[in-house]
Amino acid sequence: MNTELKNAVLATDLKAQYDACAKKLLGYKDILARILIEAVEEFRGISPEEVKSLIEDDIQIGKVPVDSGITNVIVGVDEDGKEIIGMNTVNEELNAGYILFDIIFYVRLQDGHSKIIINVEAQRKEPTEYDILNRAIFYVSREISSQKNREFVNSNYNDIKKVYSIWICMNMPEDSMNHIHLINDTIIGNQIWKGREDLVNIVMVGLAKEISAKEEKYELHRLLGTLLSETLKEEEKLDILKNEYHIPMKKSIKEDVKIMCNLSEGIEERGIIKGKAELLKQQVQKKLAKGKSIEVIADELEEEVADIKVLIDELEAK
Template sequence: MKKRTLIAEELDAAGIKVQYDEHVKRILSSRQVLARILQGAVSEYAGCCTEEITEWIEPGIEVSRVPVKPGGKRENELLITGDNTESKVPGEGSLTYDIRFRALLPGQSKPAAVKLLLNVEAQKKFYQKYHIVTRGIFYGARMLSEQLDREFTASDYDELKKVYSIWICMNAPKHIGNAMSEYRIAKQDLIGAIPEQQANYDKLSVVIICLNEEAPEGNCAKLHGFLNTLLSPAMDAAEKERLLAENYGLVMEQELGKELRQMCNLSEAIEERGIKKGLKRGLKQGKAQGRAQGRAQGIQLAKAVIRLAGEGKNEEEISAACHITVNSVREILSD
């Protein structure tokens, strides 16, 4: 029996796509990558160098894997030991975070001084059945309520830590392009003025980062250039590693380089498999017009289907756009 490799022909397209998603999560969970995200998207780290931020990120970064019920009052749970990626609260259901971690604020080094709890999510498209900002608020609110009996006890609410929910949206529509917005709790005096320090109510921020690799750079922030390069499905691994090192100072650790190469290989495998299926269909349809034309039609059809799927279109939308049946779309994208 032949040895199964990461991009072996035996792997079905659905399985490959699942692995691709997992590689994206693991790449985003790199301390070097998270440091650059914090530097560009979290105001508390503006002006700090990535080397410093890397040291402030806790040792344990959790990527969605096996869910574990959070909670408990053991002393070591108040230290920097990593957060579970699934949240279960009685009566509130459960949710699973892509990446969850904690970080010290600049200038603070003691475990007791942990101030920020952060969650990073990767999305293949901007438009969902819901608004991403609304989901981000829900995730942030859950991270706040979970702190009872973990970060503080009884009525000691002043120990509540600020939370960030950061959403990275790939394939943003052209009219949005490369953009970033923050949604946060703010104070507005309606009658008179109530004296209150911002730190006492500024406890939740949702940051949405939209990426569009094809959009003109314009005033695009350095973070967008970094993430577009890091997550590009079209760029080969060697070129990606070179640009990340030369332009963004990323040190190609063995594990990070391995994840990048595997992600690129998986992307190529998905496209190659889809082209083969589309080619087969195109050859069948093009017999009357000649084999060469049928081959060209098959490749063009497969590329169109794969491109639309990469933009987050569902099977029905791809079917309508390519003028083929839903079953044909499934045939190209999977076994």
């Protein structure tokens, strides 16, 4: 495998590990609680500790398929012999071809009975191959449609649970937050149609490249920016999480922050290596155009003759 391709493969692998680590960090209840307080109306003004206690333990990270027909699975039968349907989880090693929710979980309301289904998605940058809001609409629609036979049966549509799909998009031009939901526009008459207009909710959270200032309105953005930063050092991240957000510094979260920082350094290092390799290739190409021999080029660039031969072979193969 040539040097450039090898570096690209290694960088891709590092980014995949980084993304997995980011999802794991976002999946901690202490972090999810603060996301819910800012993004979900029902939890505004409630303490992080109380919201944390309302989050159910079965938080699925990168395991539940989005695809139609496979989000649910039969998990057993009840005492009357009826099938019990739950969320389908797939083996992470065997999920090729599946689109998976990054994070999906249930959170109870303060009444202790009602629940909301929450999906959190993390994006390192806004995609260019499709409009991200269209994907969010697809995900939130699946959160609704997959409740059939799991949350409600037959025509009991009043049992549908409210859903949120919260998208955290990094490397955006500015900090932002938008709530996209159903609006009832009256066109003719004054008919009041029964039903809930608040069932479907999308929240788009944009994180600027630079970490937000320490201001109340940017509280969530600063937390997420710190957590997902590719430039902050481990000590800086832990200091902000502990002293500004009072997040308990458990051994597991410390280890995951350390892993993420190491992966960030690896991605940066691979980028530098790739950049240096590209510059070296350009220099070799210019010297070849001047008719210089491999030995002279190697001497002038202070590189091994064998390495220059590899680069020339790569240039000629293009």
